[in-house]
Amino acid sequence: MIPTLVLVGRPNVGKSTLFNRLTKTRDALVADQPGLTRDRHYGVGRLGSRDYLVVDTAGFDPVAKDGIMHEMARQAEQAIAEADVLLFMVDGRSGLTPHDQEIANRLRRVDRPVFLVVNKGEGANRAVLGAEFHALGLGAPLVISAAHGDGVHPLLDEIFEVL
Ligand code: GDP
Ligand code: MG
Numbered sequence: 001m002i003p004t005l006v007l008v009g010r011p012n013v014g015k016s017t018l019f020n021r022l023t024k025t026r027d028a029l030v031a032d033q034p035g036l037t038r039d040r041h042y043g044v045g046r047l048g049s050r051d052y053l054v055v056d057t058a059g060f061d062p063v064a065k066d067g068i069m070h071e072m073a074r075q076a077e078q079a080i081a082e083a084d085v086l087l088f089m090v091d092g093r094s095g096l097t098p099h100d101q102e103i104a105n106r107l108r109r110v111d112r113p114v115f116l117v118v119n120k121g122e123g124a125n126r127a128v129l130g131a132e133f134h135a136l137g138l139g140a141p142l143v144i145s146a147a148h149g150d151g152v153h154p155l156l157d158e159i160f161e162v163l
Contacts, residue, residue, distance in 0.1 A: 002044075003163045004053045006079045008107070009089035010099045011059030014119040018089065018146035019043060019056035022156075040079050047156045055079045061099065062106040085159050086114045088138060092129045093120040096136070104136040113162045115155065118143045122150055 005022070007015040023043030041056040060076035061069050080086065088107055090100050107114050116138040121129055122145035130141040142158065144151035 002051050002053050003084040004055060004082055005085050005087060005159065006055045006057065006083035007087050007089060008057055008076055008080065008103065009059060010061075010097070010103060013059070013089045013091040014146040015059070015089050016041075016056055018087070018117075018119065018144075018152070019054055021146055021149060021152055022052075022054045040075050047153075047160065050160060052159075055082065060103070062102050080110060083110075083112055084163060086110060086112060087117050087155075087159075088114055089117045089119050090133055090136075090141075091120055092118045092124060092133075092143065096132055100136065104138055107138065113159075114138055115159065116141045117155065119146050121145050122148045 007019060009015055019041065022045045024045065043054050043056070045052050045054055057076045057079045058072040060073045062073060062076075064070045064073045086107060088103065090096065116133060116136060118129055118133050118141045121143035124143070126143040129143050133141040142151060142155050144155055146152065
């Protein structure tokens with residue numbers, strides 16, 4: 001069975017950029033406008049001889065009750081149900097937000113491995129950046145730059161360790 005990696009996180013943290021890098025496609029919509037990916041996007045990638053499926057979700061608000069935010073949350077919940085591993089992305093530039101906390105609260109109840117991925121980490125002090133997000137209680141943050149590719153290969157190596 002091909003393992004499924006699911007990207008979750010609030011809008012604009014860089015999920016679609018990481019999706020494109022992991023699948024080497026331009027399939028996911030990347031935009032400055034938050035929340036552009038409203039449904040789930042699927043792509044395949046390969047590390048060495050190992051294939052994996054990547055699912056890109058719209059940024060989601062786990063407590064949204066109606067409207068488009070609720071539909072995004074529903075899509076994200078479906079993707080979470082399909083996941084072998086979850087990649088919870090946060091934005092190292094904007095820092096920890098209440099919205100990140102809400103998503104973290106949801107992900108703490110997931111019974112599969114969750115990797116806390118701090119994106120936009122290019123040029124930053126990784127230890128300092130990581131420390132801020134440790135407070136989410138989801139383990140050691142992995143600092144990457146989806147746009148530049150820094151830390152993406154080590155992240156995949158860590159994921160395949162637990163699969
Ligand atoms: P999504 O809403 O989570 O899917 O985020 P996107 O992938 O659409 O990216 C949102 C914005 O962040 C875009 O302007 C990207 O170019 C930018 N971005 C994504 N990854 C990085 C990164 O590693 N570093 C920086 N500086 N910007 C990034
Ligand atoms: Mg997106």
